[in-house]
Amino acid sequence: MSNFSNVSRRRFVKLAAASSGAVLLKGCLGNPPDTTATTAATVGSAALPAANVGTGETPEVTTIKLGFIPIVESAPLVIAKEKGFFDRYGMTGVEVSKQANWASARDNVVIGSAGGGIDGGQWQMPMPHLITEGIITNGNKVPMYVLAQLNTQGNGIAISGMNRQKGMGLKINDPEYVKGFERNQGRKFKAAHTFPNVNQDFWIRYWFASSGVDPDSDIDLLAVPPAETVQGMRTGTMDAFSTGDPWPYRIVADDIGFMSILTHQMWKFHPEEYLALRADWVDQNPKATKALLKAVMEAQQWCDDPANRQELVQICSGRNYFNVPSEVLTAPYEGKYALGDGKPEVNDFKAGPLYWKDDIGSVSYPYKSHDLWFLTETMRWNFHNGAIQDFDMARNLIDRVNREDLWLEAAKEAGFAAADIPTSTSRGIETFFDGVTFDPENPEAYLASLKIKRA
Incomplete structure (x- = not known):
């Protein structure tokens, strides 16, 4: 059909x-x-x-x-x-x-x-x-x-510095670290995007869900202005941010946090x-x-x-x-991303x-x-x-x-x-980074294949 x-x-x-x-x-x-x-x-x-x-x-x-x-x-x-x-x-x-x-x-x-x-x-x-x-x-x-x-492209998911060395990359190596955050830290793992129910919300939800973390129940996921989000990452009250350039450069360059994943790595082009x-x-x-x-x-x-x-x-x-400042745009426009947290740098114009x-x-x-x-x-x-x-x-x-x-x-x-x-x-x-495929001739199959969903 x-x-x-x-x-x-x-x-x-x-x-x-x-x-x-x-x-x-x-x-x-x-x-x-x-x-x-x-x-x-x-x-x-x-x-x-x-x-x-x-x-x-x-x-x-x-x-x-x-x-x-x-x-x-x-x-x-x-x-x-x-x-x-x-x-x-x-x-x-x-x-x-x-x-x-x-x-x-x-x-x-x-x-x-x-x-x-x-x-x-x-x-x-x-x-x-x-x-x-x-x-x-x-x-x-x-x-x-x-x-x-x-x-x-031009987007990614940033993680605050307090969460370094926790295996938060393309996949979350220890989902229980995120799920158990409230038990260990007194609050849920808190993540932000700039507007609900659109691109940047979709990217971070997909990333969490692909590792078995439910973005609706396991974490607090909020719409927060970028400047407020970055300040929260600096002070330790915000843990993750789905954001676009030039913010990834600033977050890493200012040692506020690191990039877990670029959307180019999540879904090329x-x-x-x-x-x-x-x-x-x-x-x-x-x-x-x-x-x-x-x-x-x-x-x-x-x-x-x-x-x-x-x-x-x-x-x-x-x-x-x-x-x-012009330098915060120069690196992204050259396809150069310092991800931080020990991850190899990306140097690819097409990224x-x-x-x-x-x-x-x-x-x-x-x-x-x-x-x-x-x-x-x-x-x-x-x-x-x-x-x-x-x-x-x-x-x-x-x-x-x-x-x-x-x-x-x-x-x-x-x-x-x-x-x-x-x-x-x-x-x-x-095709997405976790092997899931979306066939526009059969979106029902894509939706049925997803383990975490409300539908």
Whole structure:
């Protein structure tokens, strides 16, 4: 049985076929050049032509307000703004607005830019689906569209210094140390993430459960702001943190703790955060939406060029964006991670954040199979009192929220290489570090195979 509706599949096949004639790889350019010029910029060793912006499509509007959180996942939005890619496609009035936290971003997208909020931006998954259904907005349904994945990797699970030499790595060697923490320390082992029931919550839950630790009963798992969490790790009141760059570098460099695992080690080239907009904005401005997509996709290519990483660090570390010392971004963007606690250092460019392509294929493309994994985990943990009730409901919601068709149209119009345009809405079977597999054609089997779950 197919995961997604026949209508969605027909639309996908039609657009993918139309895209197959695109043979140019987009340019990772600096400041926008004259569109008749060529460029010597490269991704890896491949020389890139200038962008094909002559599609004859003028955006309905030139302004939009996009929210971002100051972590590496937001880099494509920052770069598209600072390097002129938005301007390149006629979106000359894009505002990239720093959000205080995920709750603020959620609240701001509900009121929209007309009410002083935002039209969309960067999201953990499956926030767009939950906002669409009113599940995390007090029943206020604000339909959203997922348009692109922003990045893969760039996350990990940090452990406080008081838990050194306890065998906490890819697997927890002594689960009873964690389970018996309250008996020995007078409190439960305490772990944190930045927002409940989304990416970083999923990563740390999966890690604990894979070693037989129930994140709902054996530990205290809380949503806590990063700065407060790190201070708790420093003082010995917080034991673990599911977090993204640049925090892993700071935690190890400041000797607050160590990294038990990088998400790259947990699930290579996993889906991370996404670009999603209010559906009403997209429906009213389809040409402007595709212009935004083209700009973000070019920015993703620019970000993945190793020759651009130093400039990427300088831009993102700036006061208007991440507001951190540049050195805390340099190592992650080189794929260099000092894990601490006697673990060997990671030195692999592909272990750090990637934005356009990885060893499997497209990073930017919003695979529906990945949406399904996030909603399967939502069912696994019975989040939101079982609001996502079954796989039919999950697939229907994905078909309404995921706009892979717009990604394909934008890629075709921009002239991306055919090899960079996926030919399936599914990335296929995914394999995790503990040997568990997720087959999007049979998510029921994945859910049944998990020993610790609420479903």
